[in-house]
Amino acid sequence: MSKQPSAKTHAEFGLPPSIVTKVDVSRMINELESVDNQLTAMAVRARTTRPPNQTPPILSDQLTDFLKQNKLDIDTGRERRLLIQQLRLLKDKMPVIHMTFAVTADRESLSQLVHWLRTSVHAQAVISVGLQPALVAGVYMRTPNHVHDFSLRAALARSHEALVKELEVSRAEG
Amino acid sequence: MGLFSKTQKSPIDEAADRAEQAFDESYREELRNYGRVYFEKIINENAKLFKEDLDAATTQINIDLKDHVIKKLDTTISKITIELKDHVTKQLDSEFAEYSAAMKEAQETLMTSQRRNARALEDQHDQLTVTLRKSVANQSVMLESVFQENMTRMEAMKKAQKEALRTVNESARALEEQHRLLAETLQATVAKQETILIDAFQKNMAHIVEHYLLGALGDQYDLKAQLPSIIKQMEDNKQAIADDMKL
Numbered sequence: 576m577s578k579q580p581s582a583k584t585h586a587e588f589g590l591p592p593s594i595v596t597k598v599d600v601s602r603m604i605n606e607l608e609s610v611d612n613q614l615t616a617m618a619v620r621a622r623t624t625r626p627p628n629q630t631p632p633i634l635s636d637q638l639t640d641f642l643k644q645n646k647l648d649i650d651t652g653r654e655r656r657l658l659i660q661q662l663r664l665l666k667d668k669m670p671v672i673h674m675t676f677a678v679t680a681d682r683e684s685l686s687q688l689v690h691w692l693r694t695s696v697h698a699q700a701v702i703s704v705g706l707q708p709a710l711v712a713g714v715y716m717r718t719p720n721h722v723h724d725f726s727l728r729a730a731l732a733r734s735h736e737a738l739v740k741e742l743e744v745s746r747a748e749g
Numbered sequence: 750m751g752l753f754s755k756t757q758k759s760p761i762d763e764a765a766d767r768a769e770q771a772f773d774e775s776y777r778e779e780l781r782n783y784g785r786v787y788f789e790k791i792i793n794e795n796a797k798l799f800k801e802d803l804d805a806a807t808t809q810i811n812i813d814l815k816d817h818v819i820k821k822l823d824t825t826i827s828k829i830t831i832e833l834k835d836h837v838t839k840q841l842d843s844e845f846a847e848y849s850a851a852m853k854e855a856q857e858t859l860m861t862s863q864r865r866n867a868r869a870l871e872d873q874h875d876q877l878t879v880t881l882r883k884s885v886a887n888q889s890v891m892l893e894s895v896f897q898e899n900m901t902r903m904e905a906m907k908k909a910q911k912e913a914l915r916t917v918n919e920s921a922r923a924l925e926e927q928h929r930l931l932a933e934t935l936q937a938t939v940a941k942q943e944t945i946l947i948d949a950f951q952k953n954m955a956h957i958v959e960h961y962l963l964g965a966l967g968d969q970y971d972l973k974a975q976l977p978s979i980i981k982q983m984e985d986n987k988q989a990i991a992d993d994m995k996l
Contacts, residue, residue: 676975677975687980688976688979716983
């Protein structure tokens, strides 16, 4: 039996791996609002007239995964409105981690990263993806208050002195 | 004998009778024809002769007339030539006399003018001689003064040259000294620059190596290949990330 949205707040929501960025959450809210409008219109038509073969709207994979993971129903208008409200709160309060990569990030890799973040750091964490080829490899990560540079460029910069010493040794030997 | 019985006729009458008998009408006619033919023949011969004579006379007349005309003409031409010669000679003599007089007059005029010009030239020559003597005298004085001035200047220039030579020698010595100092400074600077360049090279070499590595590795790995390394690094800093999220 699905849990009623009134009994579940935004802090209790879990996010499926298909939802990676804050944009995904925004898109899901828009979709839910659209679905709510369509279902409300269908309910109104059902009361006034009797149109044959009214098919419910088709949901996206992200929304379907989200509803399944959180065991939610959107059958009634009240449920949908509450869910939209909680999702808006979730969007405003969910922690965002900015991750800049040296190459274009594919969806599968982002899903793995966000899965690790949600299991290790925060259950509702999403990422904001950036691209900076000068990083060469690795990731440049920015949390709300800190910066973690795990790129190859930073690694080389850290080992600059060691490289100079190595060169001096090579020159002395040469 | 009968014949003798008849009256005797004179021989002339007898000849006349006989002639009368002999020269009958036909004979006469014959004679006339003969005479006519003979006359024509004579006439023709005479005409021929006459014609020949006439032709000869005409030819002779022509020749004579020609000779006569030629003689007349020669005589006349000679006469005219002589007269013309005389006339022309007289005319030329008179003109020559006029020309001679004019030439004589012109020569006299020219001689007068030349004598006058010669006198003027002599006067000018005298004046020029006087002027030239004066100029030469002046030039001599001027040249002497200029020579004196030049001598003075030459002496001054010699002094100046000596002074300049002394200054140049001093400058050369100073330059040599400066050159020596400059060479020493340059050597020291070069040595310093060499040290600086070597240090800079070592530092830049590190940058070059880094740049090369960055360029070489830039496109070698996609995100999937980097993922284990990224997750490992995040795992190493997991606590710091989690603490930051809780703040």
